[in-house]
Amino acid sequence: MQIHNYEKMWLVAALVLIVAIIATITYGTVGLGIAMVDDTEDTVDPGALEEEDGFDDPGVTQVGENEYDVHVIAYQFGYDPGDEVNGEIQIPEDSEVNFYVTSRDVIHSFSLVGTNVNTMVVPGEVAAITAEFDEPERYGIICNEYCGPQHHDMEGIVAVVPEEDFHLFTLEDVEAPDEVELGDDATFDVTVSSDHYDERTTTATFEAENETTGEEVEVEEELTFDGHDTAETTFTVDTDDFGTGDFDWTVTVEDEIESGSVAVLEELEEDE
Amino acid sequence: MSTFVDDFPAEAKVVRSSMYNAFVALAIGALMGILQTLYRTDVFHFISAEQYYTVLTAHGVFMVISFTIWFLVGVFAWAVISSLDRGVEDLRFTWAWFGFMTVGTLLAAIAIFGGFMSDPPEVLGSELSADVLFTFYAPLEAHPFFYIGLVLFVVGTWLAGADWFRSYLAWRSENPGERIPLPTFMVLTTMIMWYIATLGVATSILVFLLPWSLGLVDTVNPTLTRTLFWFFGHPVVYFWLMPAYLLWYTLLPKLAGGRLFSDPLARVVFVLFLLLSTPVGIHHQYLDPGIAEGFKFIAMTNTMFLLLPSLLTAFTVVASIEHGARQRGGEGRLGWLKALPWKDPVFTGMIFAGLMFAAGGFSGMVNAGMNINYLVHNTLWVPGHFHLTVGTAVALTFMAASYWFIPQLTGKQLVGRSIALVQVVLWFVGMVFMTNAMHRTGMLGVPRRTAEPWYDGFEYAGNVAEHNFQIALGGTILTLSILLFFVVILLTLLRGSKGGVEGSSIPEPLSGPDHSPAVIDNLKLWAGIAIVLVIMAYTLPLASIVERGGLFGPDGMRSFPSGNPGFLEYTSLFVQMVIQNATEVIFR
Numbered sequence: 124m125q126i127h128n129y130e131k132m133w134l135v136a137a138l139v140l141i142v143a144i145i146a147t148i149t150y151g152t153v154g155l156g157i158a159m160v161d162d163t164e165d166t167v168d169p170g171a172l173e174e175e176d177g178f179d180d181p182g183v184t185q186v187g188e189n190e191y192d193v194h195v196i197a198y199q200f201g202y203d204p205g206d207e208v209n210g211e212i213q214i215p216e217d218s219e220v221n222f223y224v225t226s227r228d229v230i231h232s233f234s235l236v237g238t239n240v241n242t243m244v245v246p247g248e249v250a251a252i253t254a255e256f257d258e259p260e261r262y263g264i265i266c267n268e269y270c271g272p273q274h275h276d277m278e279g280i281v282a283v284v285p286e287e288d289f290h291l292f293t294l295e296d297v298e299a300p301d302e303v304e305l306g307d308d309a310t311f312d313v314t315v316s317s318d319h320y321d322e323r324t325t326t327a328t329f330e331a332e333n334e335t336t337g338e339e340v341e342v343e344e345e346l347t348f349d350g351h352d353t354a355e356t357t358f359t360v361d362t363d364d365f366g367t368g369d370f371d372w373t374v375t376v377e378d379e380i381e382s383g384s385v386a387v388l389e390e391l392e393e394d395e
Numbered sequence: 396m397s398t399f400v401d402d403f404p405a406e407a408k409v410v411r412s413s414m415y416n417a418f419v420a421l422a423i424g425a426l427m428g429i430l431q432t433l434y435r436t437d438v439f440h441f442i443s444a445e446q447y448y449t450v451l452t453a454h455g456v457f458m459v460i461s462f463t464i465w466f467l468v469g470v471f472a473w474a475v476i477s478s479l480d481r482g483v484e485d486l487r488f489t490w491a492w493f494g495f496m497t498v499g500t501l502l503a504a505i506a507i508f509g510g511f512m513s514d515p516p517e518v519l520g521s522e523l524s525a526d527v528l529f530t531f532y533a534p535l536e537a538h539p540f541f542y543i544g545l546v547l548f549v550v551g552t553w554l555a556g557a558d559w560f561r562s563y564l565a566w567r568s569e570n571p572g573e574r575i576p577l578p579t580f581m582v583l584t585t586m587i588m589w590y591i592a593t594l595g596v597a598t599s600i601l602v603f604l605l606p607w608s609l610g611l612v613d614t615v616n617p618t619l620t621r622t623l624f625w626f627f628g629h630p631v632v633y634f635w636l637m638p639a640y641l642l643w644y645t646l647l648p649k650l651a652g653g654r655l656f657s658d659p660l661a662r663v664v665f666v667l668f669l670l671l672s673t674p675v676g677i678h679h680q681y682l683d684p685g686i687a688e689g690f691k692f693i694a695m696t697n698t699m700f701l702l703l704p705s706l707l708t709a710f711t712v713v714a715s716i717e718h719g720a721r722q723r724g725g726e727g728r729l730g731w732l733k734a735l736p737w738k739d740p741v742f743t744g745m746i747f748a749g750l751m752f753a754a755g756g757f758s759g760m761v762n763a764g765m766n767i768n769y770l771v772h773n774t775l776w777v778p779g780h781f782h783l784t785v786g787t788a789v790a791l792t793f794m795a796a797s798y799w800f801i802p803q804l805t806g807k808q809l810v811g812r813s814i815a816l817v818q819v820v821l822w823f824v825g826m827v828f829m830t831n832a833m834h835r836t837g838m839l840g841v842p843r844r845t846a847e848p849w850y851d852g853f854e855y856a857g858n859v860a861e862h863n864f865q866i867a868l869g870g871t872i873l874t875l876s877i878l879l880f881f882v883v884i885l886l887t888l889l890r891g892s893k894g895g896v897e898g899s900s901i902p903e904p905l906s907g908p909d910h911s912p913a914v915i916d917n918l919k920l921w922a923g924i925a926i927v928l929v930i931m932a933y934t935l936p937l938a939s940i941v942e943r944g945g946l947f948g949p950d951g952m953r954s955f956p957s958g959n960p961g962f963l964e965y966t967s968l969f970v971q972m973v974i975q976n977a978t979e980v981i982f983r
Binding site: 124125126127129130133134137138140141144145148149151152155157158159160161162164166168169170171199207211228229230232234236237238239240241242243244245246247248249250251261262263265266267268269270271272273274275276278279280 | 444445448451526528532534535616617618621656657659660680681682683684685686687688691692695696699700702703706707710711714760764765766767769770772773774839840842843844845846847848850851852853855856906910911912939943944948949950951952953955
C-alpha cells in the first residue's frame with residue numbers, strides 16, 4: 124500500500140493524540156478517584172419501593188462521623204425528598220454524601236446544577252453517587268432527562284448547612300387528645316427519632332397556654348438516643364390548673380414543631 | 396459531458412423524489428426548530444409547555460431520521476448508479492423501498508402530530524400520540540403507529556441497500572477482478588454498518604416495544620431497550636455523516652478544481668467506520684446505573700479510536716482542496732486559499748460544514764471523556780455538539796450539495812446562485828451563535844430537552860439570559876437561511892432553464908485504487924470483523940442487563956403513555972389569560 128510521507132506523519136500524530144486522550148481520561152478517572160455510576164447496587168422493584176431497604180423511608184441518615192447516606196425516589200414530577208412537597212435535602216458542611224437514587228415510574232435524572240453530581244435514574248436500578256460538600260451552599264436538583272409533560276417542573280434542593288444548624292432528629296408523632304374532662308390529666312405522647320449514627324441527646328420542649336385564663340406551662344425534657352434510635356416521652360397538663368375552655372399546645376424538637384389545641388369540658392358527652 | 400438525468404432518467408426520478416421528501420422533512424423540522432428555540436429561550440411562546448415536547452419529538456425525528464436518511468438514499472443511489480455506470484436492476488424494486496420509507500414516515504408523523512390534537516382519537520386501543528422524543532426511552536410509551544412507522548422506514552432502507560448490492564453484484568459479474576469504484580465502495584461499507592447497527596433498534600422495537608405498546612406484554616426492561624437503542628443510536632450518526640463524507644471525498648475535490656488526494660486512504664477510512672461505529676454505543680450510557688464501569692471503559696477507548704478516520708479525512712480533504720487550488724494557480728503557504736472557488740455555494744457550503752465539523756469533533760471528545768462527561772451529560776452542551784455535527788457538517792453539506800444535485804437531477808440550471816451563497820454563509824453564522832451559546836449554557840448546567848429550563852429554587856451561576864439571546868438570534872438566522880434555501884430550490888425548479896449543466900463525472904484520484912492492496916475491497920472480511928467486534932463489545936453488557944432486570948423487566952414496571960392537554964384547551968387558556976391581563980391593564 125502506497126502512503127504519502129505527509130499522510131504517514133499525520134497518521135502517527137493522530138494515533139499519538141488518541142492514545143494520549145485515552146491516557147488522560149484513564150488518569151482523570153482512576154487517578155482522581157472519579158467513580159462511574161455502575162452495577163454495584165442491587166436492583167429494586169419499582170412497584171414496591173416501600174419494601175426496599177432505604178427507600179421504605181427515604182431521606183438522610185448518618186453512617187459515619189462525616190458521612191451520610193441519602194436515599195431519594197424520583198417520580199413524575201419531583202424528588203422524595205428534595206422537592207417542595209417532600210422538603211429539601213439537608214446535609215452538613217464538610218461531609219461526604221452517598222446518594223442512592225431510584226425511580227418509581229419512568230427514566231429521570233438526578234443532577235445537581237453546575238456540579239458533576241449527575242446521574243440517570245432508571246426504574247428498577249439504583250444509581251449510587253458519592254460527593255463531598257465543603258461549604259454551606261444551596262444546590263438545585265433538576266431532572267435533565269425528558270420524563271413527561273411536566274418534566275420542566277421537576278426540581279429540588281440539596282442544602283448544605285453549617286454544622287451548628289444541622290441535626291437528624293425528626294419529631295415523628297405527638298399523640299394528643301382533642302378534648303378532656305375538667306379534673307383529668309391531658310397527656311401528650313411524643314415520639315422522636317434520630318438518624319445520627321452515634322449516641323446523641325436533644326431536648327423536647329412542651330408549651331401550653333389557655334388564652335382565656337392566661338394559665339401557661341412550659342416543660343423541657345432531655346432525650347437520649349443510641350445510633351439510629353427512637354425515643355418517647357410524655358408531657359402532662361393538669362386541667363384543674365388550666366380551667367375550662369380551649370388551650371393551645373406546641374411540641375418543639377430543634378426546628379421541628381407540632382401544635383394543636385385541646386378543649387377542656389365540664390363534662391364529656393358520652394358517644395352513645 | 397452529460398448530466399445524471401440525461402444518462403439515467405428513470406433513476407434520476409427516484410433520486411429526485413427522495414431528495415424532495417428530504418426537503419419536506421427539512422421544512423417541517425425547521426419550523427419545529429424555531430418554535431422550540433423561541434420557547435426555551437423565553438423569547439416567545441407560540442405553543443404550550445406540554446406541546447413543546449411534541450414539537451421537540453417532531454424536530455428530532457423529522458431532522459435526523461427523515462431529512463438525513465431521505466437525502467442519504469438519494470445520494471447513495473446516485474453514487475452507485477453513476478460510479479458503476481449502470482441503471483438499477485429492477486425499477487419496481489427501487490420504487491418498493493421508496494414506498495416502504497414513505498409509508499413509514501407518514502405513520503410516524505401521524506402518531507407524533509396526534510400530540511397536537513385536543514382529543515386524540517383512539518386507534519388500535521390507545522391514544523394517538525408519541526411525545527417520546529427521538530430516543531423513545533421506555534417506560535414512556537408511544538402509540539404503536541410510531542414504532543410501526545420506524546420499522547417500515549428502516550425496512551425500506553434495508554431494501555434500498557439490497558438494491559445497491561444487487562447492482563454491485565451484477566456489475567461484478569461483468570467486471571471480474573476490477574476494483575470497486577470508490578463511491579460504490581463507500582456506499583456498500585456504510586450499508587453493511589447500517590445492517591449491523593439497525594439490528595439493535597429492530598430488536599428493541601419488534602421484540603419489546605411494539606408488543607408492549609399493543610398490550611401483548613405488560614412490562615419492559617428500560618435499561619435493555621435503552622441499550623439496544625444506543626446500539627443503533629451511535630452508528631446512526633455515522634450513517635448521517637457518511638454521505639457527507641462521500642461528497643467531501645468525491646464532489647469537493649472536483650469543485651476545488653482538482654482531484655482526490657488518495658483513493659486508498661479514503662477506503663481505509665470507510666472500513667474503519669464500518670468496524671468501529673457500532674461497538675461504542677455504551678458511551679451514551681456513562682451515567683446509567685446497572686452497567687459496569689469496565690463496559691463503559693471499553694466503549695470509551697473504542698470511541699477515541701473512531702477519531703482516527705475523521706482525522707485522516709481532515710488530512711485527505713484539505714490536501715485535495717489544496718491540490719485543486721494549486722491547479723487553479725494558487726501559490727504560497729496559505730495563499731492558495733485565495734484561489735479556491737469561494738463564490739460557488741456548493742463549495743463554500745461544504746467547506747463551512749467541514750470547519751464546523753472540526754469544532755464539533757472537539758466537543759465530541761469532551762462528551763466521550765467518561766469523567767468530564769458527568770459535567771455536560773444531558774445539558775444543552777450536547778445539542779450544541781450535535782448541531783455542529785449533524786446540524787451543520789451533515790445538514791449544510793446536504794443543502795450545499797442540493798445546489799449541485801438539483802441541476803443534475805432535473806437538467807435545469809441553478810437559479811439564484813448568489814442567494815444560495817448567502818444561504819450557506821447564513822447557516823454558518825447562525826450556527827456559530829447558536830451552538831457556542833448552547834455549549835456555554837450547558838457548562839452552567841442548563842438542561843437539554845426541557846421546555847422551561849428556569850427554576851424556583853436556584854439561579855444559574857452565569858448570564859443565561861445573554862446566552863439565550865444568542866441562541867434565539869442564531870435560531871432566527873438559521874430559519875432565514877432555510878427560507879432562502881427553499882427560495883433557491885423553488886426558483887430553480889420553476890424557473891431554471893434547461894441545458895448547460897456541467898457533467899457529473901468525478902475526476903480520477905491522484906493516488907488511485909491500485910495503490911492499495913486488493914484485500915481492502917474484501918467486503919465479507921470487513922463485515923465479519925465488524926460483527927465479531929460488536930459481539931465482543933455487547934454480549935457481556937446485554938447478558939448482564941437481562942440478568943439484572945429480566946428480559947421483560949420487573950413486574951412492578953408500569954407503562955406511561957405519552958399525551959398532553961390538547962391544542963383547543965391550550966388556546967382557550969391562552970385567550971383567558973390575555974383577557975385577564977387586558978382587563979387588569981385597563982382597569983388599573
